[in-house]
Amino acid sequence: MNGMEEKAVENYIGLLILRQSSCKSVREHLLMRGMAEKETFYPHPGGLIDKEHTEEEKRALNIGKSVNNSGECAEMSEFLEMYYLSTMYTFEFIFGIIGNGIVVFGYIFCLKNWRSGNIYLFNLTLSDFAFLCTLPLLVSSYSKGTWSYENIWCQMNRFLLHANLYTSILFLTLISIDRYLLMVYPLRNHFLQKRSMALIFSIAIWVLVSVELSPMFIFIGIENTKEGETQCMDYASSGDAVQSFIYSMSLTVIGFTIPLCIMWVFYMKTHAFLKSHSSHFAGALTLEKPLTLVIMAVAIFSLLFTPYHIMRNVRIASRTPFWKVSPCTRNLIKMAYILTRPVAFLSSVINPIFYFLMGDHFREMLINKLRHFFKLFTTCCRCTFWRGTTQRRLNSIDL
Template sequence: HPQNPKPQNWTVALEKYYLSTMYSLEFIIGALGNIIVVFGYVFCLKKWKSGNIYLFNLSISDLLFLCTLPNLVNSYSKDQWAESTLCHSNRFLLHANLYSSVLFLMVISIDRYMLMKHPFRDHVLQKRNTAVVVSVAVWIGVILELLPLLYFLEPVTAANNYKCLDYASSGDPVTSLVYSMFLTVFGFLIPLLTMGCFYLKMVCFLQNRSEQIRSALTLEKPLTLVILTVVTFSLLFTPYHVMRNVRIASRIPALNISGGTQRVITTVYIITRPFAFLNSAINPVFYFLMGDHFREMLMAKTRQLLGRLTTTGK
């Protein structure tokens, strides 16, 4: 606001230096990790299983999001924004990655539980055709739940200083808050509770099988992974969803939030945003830990390629 130029400058500086730096790091780390994963699945994996299909879709989701980051980094660092279509498509892909990642991580946790219950993959939920159908359903569901987002995003005009406003800073705050709460519940909380539910199921399953030492040791790995997934998922996404709703609520005129409080809320909200999308850089770690011999397969292929290069060099 004109009457508060310094706080506005502080927000611009935070976006220019903090967001551009964080998104740059996420792009470098995430692009490298996810390209390796996609390469591994496309060129190395001979027999696809349900878990591989979900993980591959997760990597595609991450790569789509990472493609938006160079434009965001360039725009934030220069404080110059492209026209509305590119702005809105970037924001849409950014949120599509967030909620598709959430759902695919949820489905992966279910798949890990099914693998414990049915190690020979004889259940219908472990079939490749089922995994393909579920993956398509996830993508369609995410697109449908995010279509209203395009209504709330404001165009890049002189009214907003030709800036590509994020979702929490766009649209009517009352209706925007209703939609944001909808996304929080159905896109975040329900998948989180579902993951927690299957974590408890794994604990109960291991306890019931504790007398079989060899089996229990075999099952510790998927249990540890689901715990890591739930903890990481909660730490990365919870602050963002809380602050997004608080930020939108702070814009409601009827609440009469003071300018100082709004600036604090905006600052904290900006800080939480890159952490919500840090999952794209972290997700590749799960590919190397999720089993199905992905790590061994990728290393074997790498050694084979290096061997060929060495032979050719001689």
Template sequence: SSYILIHSLSLMLFPDCYVLNDTEINKDLEKYYLSPSYAIEFCIGFPSNLVVVLGYIFCLKEWHSCHIYIFNLAVSDLVFLCTLPHLSYLYANDYPVTSPFICIINRYVLHLNLYSSILFMVWISMDRFLLIKHPMKNHHLLTPRGALIVTGLTWLAVNVEVCPLIALIVKDLQRENLSRCLDFSSLEGDFNTLGYSLGLTITGYILPLLALCVFSQKVSHLLHMQERAVQNRTSYKRPLRVVISATVMFFVLYTPYHVLRNVRIASLQQWAGYHSKTIGIIKATYILARPFAFLHSVINPVFYFLLGDKFRELLISKIREITRKPDLRREPA
């Protein structure tokens, strides 16, 4: 795979001197870079997110608003990760369609949870801000009922954003005679794919990222005000670090993916007039960026433990309780 990466970088830096076919390089990138990358992300991210989901179900007795947001974020990441084995298989075997239904569902679920993940991180940041501003939890959004309403509206909104993708996938499957399950950037449908991708980028990524930035600023401002009032230099630092870290993570991981996805779609338009070699370079760069965007599902469990309000202690206690039971059974009566 390192050989393929070196050659793809050479293709991007020295396109006129490169002797191999750029289409073959992109196929090799998909087979030897995308496929194992997705498999590794699944193997690392799935167990950690599953532990968090099961921990919340079996360990947490009293649920607060933050727990509801974190639980939904963990479920979103867990479902997102379940799409990666199928993608790994597709790229290892040149997009074969085993079932059109599975192709549609897998692509839809992947993008649905890609955008729900950042939205739930926004609500977690909002919850931290409101908790600092209203420490007595007297705000209606800090109640479990308020969190459930926000959660339901979030899933509804993301489904509305992503549902046009189904029409694109179905149309493209028909165009390919149900033989290949292609990536979003390679789809062709009855409506403007670039316009839809740009709209999804704005509503699904840019606006939530701006919201994360706003809550980072508001949390920082509140903490400075409280420190001045009580002269406490160490209070409430963790929520600020968590919110800022989440903002930086999504900016670093999501920005290259969204920029290159839109550039890739634009490069395929007739009005762009790009040379085939340029299109190949853009696709290679886009391929390199995709696994990094999906790393959010692997990194998010770190935030669950930082934000979980004694969740870590409850989980560790439950694990110790489970591991002690076999030892107690072996002890003589």
């Protein structure tokens, strides 16, 4: 075998290796040796064969390009997790803590007469706080690219995150119903407007959501990547894909679609009631606030929660053996799913706005209470300053 034949055999074996390998560096090495697609022909053990007739080599190079594209897509999804998710969750943590903290302060120190709507909104705040408490661990893990805590903390983190999602959906639905009842029964003489019923419904929601999310502990947990790093996998990316898809569709129907339909029904009933009674109320300012509240609830539902549920189910479906998609397409779906995740939980930042639309003079009471505390604070600061100044003057006189 002469030198030309040895070279041809070496190149042909290299192409076969390229066809079976998923390593980007192998392809780059072979391309550097003159086997790029721009060449007119490839060396072959049997001689020089025209490119049009070397389908085996073409397929090998196509596989190499697919591997490269898949790697680039995977790197992009990792980039989104490290920078996009950590940034968005940091934003939500800071502003969510501030907004919900102000609301809790106002409800505890300002609001004396709690009604059914206030009870639902306070539970909504508790749900938001539970979610916000999970964010520091998530931000830390995404920014470092690894999960440094126990498996139970990963499971509890994901559980609380989804508990916030579905309790928020149900409490927003109850708020829409409560606002409609307030217009129809302004004297609050309907049994669903009683505080005892609001407490019962609130407890029932927490129990229901806990039960429907309990199977999630089977699917979520920490996993070791090929690089040897530990990751706290999100629900749509872990567990058996087929079982996870069935469970996700059930959650979507029970926890999202049905409440969304109920909310739309009461939005239309509220709008119809206002339209039919608009002539009886000059200005109708007291009736417009409930409609604004319902519109906001429907908007949050439609704009924040819908994309997340669609992409979560698409993401899980792309992992099943029934949907044949390329690795790069699967990673593009994962990237779109990543983009929708923090958007869905922006509700924790927006929810405090509901408290200022309740029509219970909450804003006025909160502002008055904050002014009172500010006066006390400034008075104490002045007293401390003058006491210190007086003491220093007395000390100088003694000297």
